[in-house]
Amino acid sequence: MPVVLFLLALVAEGPPLRWGGDAEGGAPFVEADPRDPMKVRGFDVEVAEEIAKGLGRRAEFVQVQFSQIDASVERGDFEVGMSGVEDIPARRATHAATVPYYEFHEVLTVRAEDRNKYRTMSDLRGHRVGTLGGTMAYDFLLTQPVQTVTYDDDVHPYSDLRQGRLDAVLLDNIIAARRMPSIPGLFIEPQPVATGHYIVVLARANTAMRDRINDVLEARMRDGTLERIYRKWGIWDSYQPAFFQRVLGGAPPAALRAGAGAPLVLSYIPALIRAAVITIIISCISMALAILVGTIIASGRIYGNVMLRAILTTYVEVIRGTPLLLQLFVLYYGLSAVIRLPALLAALIGLGLNYAAYESEIYRGALEAVPRGQLEAARTLGFTETQVLRLVRGPQAFRLALAPMTNDFVALLKDSSLVSVITVVELTKQTSIFAANIGSWVIPGALCAALYLILSLPLSRLAGRLEARWKAATS
Amino acid sequence: MESRDVLRIAALRLTRGKREILRGIDLRAGRGELVALMGLSGGGKTTVLRCIAALEPFDAGAIDVDGVTLRAGPLPPRNMMRELRRRVGMVFQLHYLFEHLTALHNVTLAPTHVAAVARTDAEARANALLESLGVAHRRNALPRELSGGEAQRVAIARAMAMDPPLLLMDEPTASLDPARRGELGETLVKLTDGGRTLLITTHDDDFVRDFADRAVILADGEVVEEGVAREVLANPTHAATRALLAHQ
Numbered sequence: 001m002p003v004v005l006f007l008l009a010l011v012a013e014g015p016p017l018r019w020g021g022d023a024e025g026g027a028p029f030v031e032a033d034p035r036d037p038m039k040v041r042g043f044d045v046e047v048a049e050e051i052a053k054g055l056g057r058r059a060e061f062v063q064v065q066f067s068q069i070d071a072s073v074e075r076g077d078f079e080v081g082m083s084g085v086e087d088i089p090a091r092r093a094t095h096a097a098t099v100p101y102y103e104f105h106e107v108l109t110v111r112a113e114d115r116n117k118y119r120t121m122s123d124l125r126g127h128r129v130g131t132l133g134g135t136m137a138y139d140f141l142l143t144q145p146v147q148t149v150t151y152d153d154d155v156h157p158y159s160d161l162r163q164g165r166l167d168a169v170l171l172d173n174i175i176a177a178r179r180m181p182s183i184p185g186l187f188i189e190p191q192p193v194a195t196g197h198y199i200v201v202l203a204r205a206n207t208a209m210r211d212r213i214n215d216v217l218e219a220r221m222r223d224g225t226l227e228r229i230y231r232k233w234g235i236w237d238s239y240q241p242a243f244f245q246r247v248l249g250g251a252p253p254a255a256l257r258a259g260a261g262a263p264l265v266l267s268y269i270p271a272l273i274r275a276a277v278i279t280i281i282i283s284c285i286s287m288a289l290a291i292l293v294g295t296i297i298a299s300g301r302i303y304g305n306v307m308l309r310a311i312l313t314t315y316v317e318v319i320r321g322t323p324l325l326l327q328l329f330v331l332y333y334g335l336s337a338v339i340r341l342p343a344l345l346a347a348l349i350g351l352g353l354n355y356a357a358y359e360s361e362i363y364r365g366a367l368e369a370v371p372r373g374q375l376e377a378a379r380t381l382g383f384t385e386t387q388v389l390r391l392v393r394g395p396q397a398f399r400l401a402l403a404p405m406t407n408d409f410v411a412l413l414k415d416s417s418l419v420s421v422i423t424v425v426e427l428t429k430q431t432s433i434f435a436a437n438i439g440s441w442v443i444p445g446a447l448c449a450a451l452y453l454i455l456s457l458p459l460s461r462l463a464g465r466l467e468a469r470w471k472a473a474t475s
Numbered sequence: 476m477e478s479r480d481v482l483r484i485a486a487l488r489l490t491r492g493k494r495e496i497l498r499g500i501d502l503r504a505g506r507g508e509l510v511a512l513m514g515l516s517g518g519g520k521t522t523v524l525r526c527i528a529a530l531e532p533f534d535a536g537a538i539d540v541d542g543v544t545l546r547a548g549p550l551p552p553r554n555m556m557r558e559l560r561r562r563v564g565m566v567f568q569l570h571y572l573f574e575h576l577t578a579l580h581n582v583t584l585a586p587t588h589v590a591a592v593a594r595t596d597a598e599a600r601a602n603a604l605l606e607s608l609g610v611a612h613r614r615n616a617l618p619r620e621l622s623g624g625e626a627q628r629v630a631i632a633r634a635m636a637m638d639p640p641l642l643l644m645d646e647p648t649a650s651l652d653p654a655r656r657g658e659l660g661e662t663l664v665k666l667t668d669g670g671r672t673l674l675i676t677t678h679d680d681d682f683v684r685d686f687a688d689r690a691v692i693l694a695d696g697e698v699v700e701e702g703v704a705r706e707v708l709a710n711p712t713h714a715a716t717r718a719l720l721a722h723q
Contacts, residue, residue, distance in 0.1 A: 144690050342616035373571035377630075381637060382560035384553070391588060396575045 016051040016060035020072055021045075021083030023063055024153070027178060028233040030061075030083045043233040044083045044198075047101060047217075050225055051200070054216030055209075056133075067134050067436050068424055071096055072278055075202055080200050080213070084172070086136045087197040090438045096210040100197030101217050101226065102235070103243035106137050108189040109169045109176045111161065115187040120169050121146065127167040130157035133429070134436025136196050137170045142271070149343075149423050150433060156333070158183045160423070163336055165343070172196070174235055181398055197243075223309045268434045268444070275430035282347055282426060283413045289352030290412070291405075294359025299389070301364055312360075319357035325418055332422035347419035362404045366397035399467070406463035410456045429450055434456070480640050481506050481672040487536035488547075490524060496522050497533070498696040504641070504689075509663060509673045511683040511704060514693035515719060518650065520676035521568075523693070524643045527674070528557060528565045541640050560589075564634035568646040570626045572618035578605065578629045579614040590637065597636070606630040608662060623650050627659075635666070642666065644675040648682050660686035664674045680708050680720055692716045 021030040023040050032038040040061050052059035062078040069081040074095060084418045085091070087100050107130075111117045118124050125145045131137040133150035141148040149166060151157045155170040170178070174196070176188050199218075202210050220226045221244045230236035302310045319327070332346040370393045378388045420429035431448035435441045484502040488495070496519050504510045512520050515689055525531040527538055529550055538545040540564045545551060551559070572581050582601035586592040592600075605611040608628040618626060627647065634642055646661075654680070664686055667673055677683060681688050683704050690704040694715030700707055711717045 058621055371571065373569055374573060376530050377565070377567055377571040377633075378573070379530065379561065380560065380565040381633070382557065382589040383585065387588055391584060392573055396573075399575060 005303055014057050014352055017048075017055060017057040017080065018060050018062050018078035019048045019052075020064040020069055020078035020081045020355065021048070022066040022069070023061075023083075026415040028174060028235055042083075043102075043229050043235060046229045046232075047220075047226070048080070048082060050220050050229075051213055051216050054219065055212060061298075067432065070201060070422055070436075071441070073201055076203065079206065079209065080202050082198070084174075085201050087199045088136055088139070090203060091199075094438075094440060095204050096202040096207050098200040098202070098210055098213050099115065099217055099247050100199050100243075101221075102198040102230070103239050104172045104174055104196055105192035105197065105239070106140065106170055106196065107173045107176050107192055109158065109161065109171070109179075109186050110189060111164075111274065112185050112187045114167070115189070117194045119189055119191065121193060124168055128165070129168045129170055130159070130160060130166040131170045132175075133433045135171075136194070137172070138433060140194055141170060148425075151423060152421065154179065154216060156423075158186060159333075161188065163340060165340070221248060251475050268430075268438075269447075272430055272434065272444075272447060274426070275425055275427045276455065278425065279413065279416050279427040280455060282344075282416045282419060282424070283409070286348050286351035286355060286416070287409050287412055287437070289348065290355035290359045290408075293353065293356035294363055297356060297360035298363035298367060301360070302367055303385075303389075308426050316357045316360060319354055320361075324350070325421060328418060328422050344424045346422055347416075347424045350422075351412065351416060351419065354405045355408060358408055359405065362401045362408070363397060366395055366400040369400055370396045402463060402467055406460060409420065409463075410459060413456055413459070414452065479506070479540050480504060481508075482674065483539045484523070484527070487523070487526060487538065488535055489519075489526065489531070489533040496611070496696055497526075499536070500693075500696070500698055502691060502698065502701075504672050504674055506640075506672055507667050507670045508688045509667050509675070509686060510685035511690045512676045512693060513683060513690055514672060514676075514715070515676055515678065515717060518693045519695055519696045520598050521645050524565065524674070524676060527641075528563050528643060529559055561637070562640055564637060564639035564642045566627070566630045566634050566642070566644040566647065568649060570618075570630040572621075572626055572630060572633070574618050576623075577615050577617055578610065578621065578632075581618070581629055582632045586636050601632065601636060604635055605629070606633070608632050609658075624655050627651075628662075631662070631666075640670075641672045641674065644668075644673065646676055648677050648679040652663055655668075656682055657685075678719060684708050692719065 011446055021040075021044055023030045023032050028042050030040050030042040033041045045061070048061075049059045051085050064072045064077065066083070069083070069085060070091065072078065073081040076350065087097065091097055108118065108121075108124075117129070121144050127146055128151040129141055129146045130151060131141055132154055133152060138148065138150055154171060154175050157171070161169050162183050162185060170193060170343070173188070173192070180186060180188065185351045200213055203211075217226075226244075227236060227240070230240065231310065297312050299315065300308050304312065328346070328350045331350045332341060332343065335341070374392055375388055378392045416426055417428035420426060426435070427448060432443045434444040438444070480503045482502070482504040484645050486501055486502040487497050489497040500523060502523070512523060514520050522531060526533050526545070527540065529545060532550050533547055535547045537547070540559060541561045543555065543562060545559065550556070575582065576584060579601055580600065582604060583597040585595070586597040586600065587594055602611060602614065605614055608631060610628045610632070613621060613625050613629070618629070621629065647659060651659060660682060663673055663675070675687075687704040690701065690707045691698055692700040692707065692713065692715060694713070699713040699715050700711065707716065708720065711720060
């Protein structure tokens with residue numbers, strides 16, 4: 001009999017309310033429960049549970065990457081998305097969004113010794129300010145006269161600030177507050193830079209559920225449930241009562257907004273082109289480095305003694321056997337205690353040294369492909385070994401290596417997108433920021449693909465022409 | 476004619492692994508002589524040339540080229556090598572022209588970079604050489620555009636550009652048709668006119684009879700017979716020589 005009742009209860013409850021959030025975002029939003037890592041906890045988790053209860057359903061958490069929440073909810077991976085989802089015009093334009101349920105502020109965090117130096121955005125003119133990509137803070141920074149540095153997570157901006165790679169971090173006050181204990185020597189400026197709100201996002205067509213959730217959220221504001229949850233997680237502050245009053249008074253979303261208006265597609269194009277230029281610069285310089293180092297490695301492996309050959313072979317195997325992403329992390333973050341490389345330099349060195357290993361194998365193969373008979377013919381004519389390499393072996397090997405080198409350069413052009421993990425904003429990174437901010441990948445993706453093609457097609461053409469010219473060469 | 480030999484080889488031995496490739500070779504070539512080194516394939520002819528050109532170290536014996544002596548053991552040091560290279564030129568069976576350079580630049584590369592001859596002088600001399608060998612009209616062609624005979628003549632010009640007193644040629648007759656063989660023979664005889672010595676390997680007895688001064692027959696790493704070319708080939712005394720002639 002109890003079993004039947006339980007089953008009846010299940011049926012009455014209906015299917016669970018699937019809600020998506022990013023547990024990597026961590027406390028106090030959503031984090032894995034230390035006592036049971038299969039479960040999540042946080043104020044967003046409790047708000048989600050209140051919503052589910054209000055709809056007469058059970059909440060079921062779905063893990064999703066923060067930047068993909070909008071796309072996933074639209075695709076139907078879950079019904080509602082929340083975990084610090086910001087109320088921005090682009091989101092309201094492309095998805096169904098509820099009333100806001102929390103008011104936060106964008107605050108500046110600086111090194112404690114700079115607390116009187118950088119108090120406002122205007123104090124930071126020309127300086128490096130870090131933030132999370134695809135957020136309101138990022139959009140806001142783009143309108144400011146500062147150098148914006150974007151991150152994929154909210155830990156590294158603060159550690160880079162401590163190490164001097166940044167002069168300030170602009171992020172939600174909740175995020176700033178929770179990073180304080182783990183990174184000493186930082187200070188949060190009390191004056192908020194901008195105000196924003198968290199909302200629940202749903203698929204565009206799902207307005208019926210959106211309206212029901214609005215009712216639930218307003219009821220929980222009225223009866224003090226949200227205040228209890230926020231107090232429990234230490235995020236209740238003096239701004240919330242007035243904010244609740246405005247929501248309950250029916251203020252339209254626009255009135256709740258602060259900061260810049262909707263970002264237009266066109267406004268991103270200069271940034272995309274600038275990012276494409278950065279991609280070209282990174283690719284060209286790292287390729288030059290790869291060619292130089294690759295030539296040295298290949299020569300060493302052919303002409304060097306046993307010891308040198310062993311060292312170079314090890315280098316090539318280690319580089320080729322580990323992910324480029326890992327190498328970039330080690331170079332930028334891992335070595336930062338010993339040598340603090342600027343991001344762009346770390347990117348150039350990382351890509352250059354990685355590709356050098358591949359280039360060296362091409363050159364070694366090409367050098368060995370030049371017939372031994374030609375080398376002997378050159379020796380009988382009286383050339384020294386260096387001259388044989390420079391005048392006979394090298395030039396022919398170069399022609400043999402040209403086609404695979406072109407392929408590598410095109411590959412490098414695309415691999416250069418990996419350097420975004422160490423805060424360099426190149427074409428792909430800029431595109432993903434662009435996509436996150438306008439809430440769609442269609443236009444940014446097409447523009448980005450077009451730019452890569454514009455960069456890579458002429459390269460292939462040029463290499464083809466050079467090859468043809470050398471084939472017909474008279475000297 | 477000067478009596479001193481340009482090339483003298485004494486008791487040359489070379490072993491690779493367990494195989495004895497050369498088993499005590501004695502050989503000499505006088506100034507202006509065209510000497511043919513004959514024998515069946517695998518008899519060690521090419522190895523002898525490679526030893527003389529210091530491309531191959533040997534195990535015993537000595538090679539003297541116009542006053543420079545190579546001894547058994549590792550290849551000689553650089554300064555001695557330079558002296559040797561000045562005295563010995565080599566034309567390979569497969570020519571091994573530098574594939575990335577035109578015929579003309581194949582010929583001028585060594586004079587300009589090894590002998591520091593001015594580019595215009597080197598080109599003038601290269602053009603004259605290509606002219607005398609009948610391939611001047613191909614001076615701007617790349618090696619892969621040349622026929623076998625043309626490539627051979629460019630390779631000869633390349634070796635001649637450094638003006639070595641001794642020129643080695645490995646199997647120059649191998650890939651030529653009879654008409655071309657005659658032309659080549661006349662060319663080689665002309666090369667010896669100025670006192671240059673030619674040592675060629677071949678198993679073409681007609682060619683040797685018509686153009687060589689002396690013939691040296693090699694079999695199983697040993698010299699089995701030698702003398703004036705026509706006489707040796709007319710009256711072979713050794714079984715290996717007879718086998719060689721029968722083989723043709």
